[in-house]
Amino acid sequence: MALVEVDDISVQFGGVTALSGVSFEVRPGEVVGLIGPNGAGKTTLLNVISGVIAPTAGQVRFSDSVITGLRPHRIAKLGVARTFQIVQPFVRLTVRENAAIGSMFSSHRIPHRDEALERAQIALERVGLAAKADHSPRTLTLAERKRLELARALAMNPKLILLDEVMAGLNHTEVGRVVDVVRDLNVEGLTVIMVEHVMKAIMATCHRIVVLHFGRKIADGTPEDVVGNADVIAAYLGDRFARRRHNNLDARATP
Amino acid sequence: MLGQTIINGLLLGGLYAISAIGFSMVWGVMGIINMAHGSLIMVGAYVSYFAFSSLGIDPFLSLPLSMALLFVFGYGIQRILLNRLMRTSLLLSLVLTFGLDLVLANIAQLIFSADLRSVNTFYTSCSFAVGPLLIPYVRLAVFLLALVLAGGFYAFLNRTKAGQAILATALDKETARLMGIDPLQVYALTAGAGAALAGAAGSLASMLFPISPSMGLSFIGSVFVITVLGGIGSIEGAVLAGLVYGLIQSFAASLFGVNYQEIVAFVIFLVILVLRPQGLLGKRFYGEAA
Amino acid sequence: MSVPAVKHDVRRGAGLIGPLATATALLLMIAVPFVVGGYWLRILTNIYMYAVIAQGLNVIVGFAGYHAFGNAVFFGIGAYTAGVAITLGAPVWMAFILAVLVSVVAAAALGWPLLRLKGHYFAIATVALNMAMIDLIINIGGVTGGAQGLPLPLESLSPTDLNRLIYFLMLGAMVASVLIVLWLDTAPLGYALRALRDSEIGAEVMGIDTTLAKTLAWTISAAMTGGVGGIWGYWINFIEPGSAFDINLSVNGYVMMLVGGMGTVIGPVIGAFFLEIFSTIIWGQFIKIHLLILGLLIIAVVMLMPEGLLFYAQRLIRPRRRTP
Numbered sequence: 062m063a064l065v066e067v068d069d070i071s072v073q074f075g076g077v078t079a080l081s082g083v084s085f086e087v088r089p090g091e092v093v094g095l096i097g098p099n100g101a102g103k104t105t106l107l108n109v110i111s112g113v114i115a116p117t118a119g120q121v122r123f124s125d126s127v128i129t130g131l132r133p134h135r136i137a138k139l140g141v142a143r144t145f146q147i148v149q150p151f152v153r154l155t156v157r158e159n160a161a162i163g164s165m166f167s168s169h170r171i172p173h174r175d176e177a178l179e180r181a182q183i184a185l186e187r188v189g190l191a192a193k194a195d196h197s198p199r200t201l202t203l204a205e206r207k208r209l210e211l212a213r214a215l216a217m218n219p220k221l222i223l224l225d226e227v228m229a230g231l232n233h234t235e236v237g238r239v240v241d242v243v244r245d246l247n248v249e250g251l252t253v254i255m256v257e258h259v260m261k262a263i264m265a266t267c268h269r270i271v272v273l274h275f276g277r278k279i280a281d282g283t284p285e286d287v288v289g290n291a292d293v294i295a296a297y298l299g300d301r302f303a304r305r306r307h308n309n310l311d312a313r314a315t316p
Numbered sequence: 317m318l319g320q321t322i323i324n325g326l327l328l329g330g331l332y333a334i335s336a337i338g339f340s341m342v343w344g345v346m347g348i349i350n351m352a353h354g355s356l357i358m359v360g361a362y363v364s365y366f367a368f369s370s371l372g373i374d375p376f377l378s379l380p381l382s383m384a385l386l387f388v389f390g391y392g393i394q395r396i397l398l399n400r401l402m403r404t405s406l407l408l409s410l411v412l413t414f415g416l417d418l419v420l421a422n423i424a425q426l427i428f429s430a431d432l433r434s435v436n437t438f439y440t441s442c443s444f445a446v447g448p449l450l451i452p453y454v455r456l457a458v459f460l461l462a463l464v465l466a467g468g469f470y471a472f473l474n475r476t477k478a479g480q481a482i483l484a485t486a487l488d489k490e491t492a493r494l495m496g497i498d499p500l501q502v503y504a505l506t507a508g509a510g511a512a513l514a515g516a517a518g519s520l521a522s523m524l525f526p527i528s529p530s531m532g533l534s535f536i537g538s539v540f541v542i543t544v545l546g547g548i549g550s551i552e553g554a555v556l557a558g559l560v561y562g563l564i565q566s567f568a569a570s571l572f573g574v575n576y577q578e579i580v581a582f583v584i585f586l587v588i589l590v591l592r593p594q595g596l597l598g599k600r601f602y603g604e605a606a
Numbered sequence: 607m608s609v610p611a612v613k614h615d616v617r618r619g620a621g622l623i624g625p626l627a628t629a630t631a632l633l634l635m636i637a638v639p640f641v642v643g644g645y646w647l648r649i650l651t652n653i654y655m656y657a658v659i660a661q662g663l664n665v666i667v668g669f670a671g672y673h674a675f676g677n678a679v680f681f682g683i684g685a686y687t688a689g690v691a692i693t694l695g696a697p698v699w700m701a702f703i704l705a706v707l708v709s710v711v712a713a714a715a716l717g718w719p720l721l722r723l724k725g726h727y728f729a730i731a732t733v734a735l736n737m738a739m740i741d742l743i744i745n746i747g748g749v750t751g752g753a754q755g756l757p758l759p760l761e762s763l764s765p766t767d768l769n770r771l772i773y774f775l776m777l778g779a780m781v782a783s784v785l786i787v788l789w790l791d792t793a794p795l796g797y798a799l800r801a802l803r804d805s806e807i808g809a810e811v812m813g814i815d816t817t818l819a820k821t822l823a824w825t826i827s828a829a830m831t832g833g834v835g836g837i838w839g840y841w842i843n844f845i846e847p848g849s850a851f852d853i854n855l856s857v858n859g860y861v862m863m864l865v866g867g868m869g870t871v872i873g874p875v876i877g878a879f880f881l882e883i884f885s886t887i888i889w890g891q892f893i894k895i896h897l898l899i900l901g902l903l904i905i906a907v908v909m910l911m912p913e914g915l916l917f918y919a920q921r922l923i924r925p926r927r928r929t930p
Contacts, residue, residue, distance in 0.1 A: 111811055112811075113807060113810075113811065132810070132815075133807075133810040133811045134810050134811070134812075134813050134814055134815045134816070136811075137810075137811055137812055137813040138813050142811075142812075143811055145808065149804075149805040149807075149808050150804075150805075150808075151800065151801045151804040151805060151808065151809075152804050153800060153803070153804055153869070154797075154800055154801065154804070158797065161797070162797060162798075162801045162809070162812050162814070163812050163813070165794055165797060165798075165813075166794070166798065166812055166813035166814045167812065167813040168813075171794045174792060174794070213812065217812060217813065343726075347726075349726055349729075349730070397905070397909060400909065401908070401909070407673050407725065407726070407729065408908050408912055410673075410675070410726070410729060411860065411861070411864070411904060411908050412904070412905055412908040412909070414857060414904065415900075415901040415902065415903070415904025415905040415908065416901065416905060417901070418897050418898065418900060418901030418904065419898055419901035419902055419905070421897075422895065422897045422898035422901065423898060426895065426898070537734075537737060540730060540734070544730075579738060579741040579742065579745065582734045582735075582737060582738035582741070583738070585731075585734050586719075586731060586734055586735070586738070589723060589727055589730075589731050590719045590720075590722070590723070
């Protein structure tokens with residue numbers, strides 16, 4: 062039984078088609094990577110799932126109930142958390158309070174402030190930001206701000222987390238750190254949809270990859286399948302390269 | 317009767333348009349809402365009054381004078397005070413310009429007292445007739461001048477380097493900077509131009525109405541509505557909206573009586589804000605993104 | 607593992623004044639009417655009234671980040687509600703309650719279309735609203751008295767007693783407003799507002815119903831402002847649209863909130879004291895240029911200390927604060 066069902070989602074912005082008939086499933090406990098060249102519609106898709114944008118057509122179902130048309134805060138309370146590509150921490154709250162917003166408002170019952178702060182602290186420890194809990198987000202480096210984005214989402218105790226290019230701008234070591242955190246969380250049962258350009262992270266964490274190109278899904282399978290898929294290669298590297306590679310493979314196949 | 321209402325509305329609309337263009341551009345380019353704009357109009361009016369009563373200069377001739385003086389003033393205020401605020405909070409600029417408005421209105425009151433003054437030339441009450449319609453010469457002249465000024469400013473923005481620099485900065489400050497344009501200089505220039513146009517509106521207004529230190533207050537309301545109605549940052553929009561506003565005021569006055577004019581204006585204003593905030597011809601400018 | 611308590615920094619908490627100082631101040635304020643004459647009594651009463659207006663602004667502007675420049679509209683609504691109620695025979699205490707209730711309803715109703723507007727648009731819409739109410743009252747006329755104004759039935763209390771009563775009412779309102787903001791400071795709603803102020807979409811995806819939060823904030827703000835509006839109406843005994851909906855109420859309140867420090871608990875009160883006393887002194891010495899100096903003061907405050915007195919005072923006392 063799928064946790065998330067994206068069913069024939071289309072999004073039009075005026076004359077521009079951002080997404081066209083995209084469908085796929087995410088099963089509980091999966092890590093699904095969402096990749097594609099720039100402009101493919103990946104962030105738009107995350108926006109649709111989290112309720113920030115309403116699709117022009119199609120439905121999204123979460124745990125079998127339709128969530129399209131619900132306001133983002135309702136979807137959040139159902140157990141969906143997300144990070145933003147351009148990090149926007151609450152600058153006038155401390156780091157811990159930023160995370161505490163997640164623990165305060167993500168369920169229907171609002172916990173006592175101290176409890177919320179405790180849960181926030183735990184989330185911060187998870188991403189390695191516990192030492193900066195009382196600081197202002199303005200004093201954090203980019204990598205730390207990205208980790209704060211993650212902590213805010215984790216403090217919500219979600220069932221599903223949508224990561225929007227959380228690795229962008231991070232160096233080698235930092236990427237490794239975040240990958241470890243995501244892997245551990247997934248082992249504990251968290252389902253992840255991950256938009257990424259950093260292929261190393263995708264290959265290290267994803268059970269499945271969905272590839273978008275100009276708003277359409279062009280591939281959906283295991284990392285090995287997707288990487289060898291001709292359409293995917295054509296999308297990223299161009300038709301000529303794909304044809305050449307195909308010809309080369311053929312040539313090598315015939316003795 | 318209907319025809320006269322329309323004529324009155326259109327002629328006045330010209331003045332309304334020119335009173336709002338400067339305000340609209342400053343908002344569109346820098347995102348600054350200049351609460352002192354009404355007082356700038358008032359200052360322009362008093363410059364013309366002073367020139368007329370003390371120096372005998374015809375108000376049409378003192379128009380360039382008030383424009384020049386107000387350009388310098390607007391440029392200076394932007395350079396010295398407002399440019400610094402741009403970095404911190406745009407909304408504080410609203411508060412600052414409100415303070416400025418208080419200062420200007422009260423200085424004017426100290427100098428000229430609160431009495432109403434008027435500029436009465438020999439041609440002030442002359443008019444000519446076109447069929448059953450009565451057209452006062454002054455009103456027609458003001459209307460035409462307003463359109464000329466609006467057209468001139470439009471040409472300035474689209475045909476000169478300085479004007480293009482302003483438009484470029486409004487669209488994308490960072491790229492403009494990469495092209496060698498200094499945004500702060502552009503802002504100061506825009507503020508100066510906006511103030512100059514306000515001055516022109518004031519001079520023109522002085523030929524039509526009695527003036528007082530608090531006349532800015534009666535202008536600022538309509539300036540807001542016209543700006544939002546026409547689309548923030550759009551000159552064509554301000555002109556169109558000014559004419560429309562003039563017509564609406566004229567009809568409201570003859571149908572409901574002068575008292576209802578303000579309510580009609582505010583209702584329109586609120587309706588536009590909620591239904592179509594980009595106005596009739598609005599463009600997306602720097603201020604819009606905020 | 608123990609969680610260190612969240613330190614309240616200068617933006618929040620009761621600020622400089624500890625509980626002992628607060629108690630002392632309160633006692634002094636209670637004793638005042640029996641010690642000073644009518645002139646200073648009136649000034650203090652005005653200060654308390656402005657403090658509440660500033661606190662009302664603090665909730666919608668300082669916490670929620672919605673700059674309601676025309677918030678004084680609720681002051682007028684409260685004043686007229688109380689005035690009309692009293693004219694129609696209601697007891698005074700009921701008139702005050704109605705003033706608060708009607709303001710709350712108005713805020714909830716107006717909030718629905720207006721709180722969708724962003725930044726500048728919202729600010730101006732509230733100003734337009736404020737102005738429009740003046741015209742509305744003038745055109746409704748009837749029981750509101752329209753342009754002529756609404757005279758209230760003469761009070762049976764002696765002037766001294768009335769002034770003292772109003773003093774205590776305003777003092778009570780001020781204390782209540784501070785308590786409300788104090789509560790807001792640590793309540794979930796307060797956190798929700800601060801979050802949505804910094805990033806509305808960020809708040810929304812973390813589970814905050816931003817529409818509800820904003821509307822609640824505005825109704826709380828309106829309740830405070832309308833409440834003192836009602837008291838003022840009763841005090842002044844003659845309500846006219848120009849003064850009940852005077853935009854200067856908003857402006858002064860806004861500057862007081864800025865001067866004292868927006869988003870703090872006690873800042874607006876400090877701002878009210880500072881500005882009113884400053885104004886009164888200036889008025890006394892320089893009647894003619896009183897507004898001019900106010901204008902210059904506004905410019906100075908905005909340019910030099912936009913964060914407010916409280917922030918800079920704290921900086922002086924604890925220079926190694928590393929925050930915002």
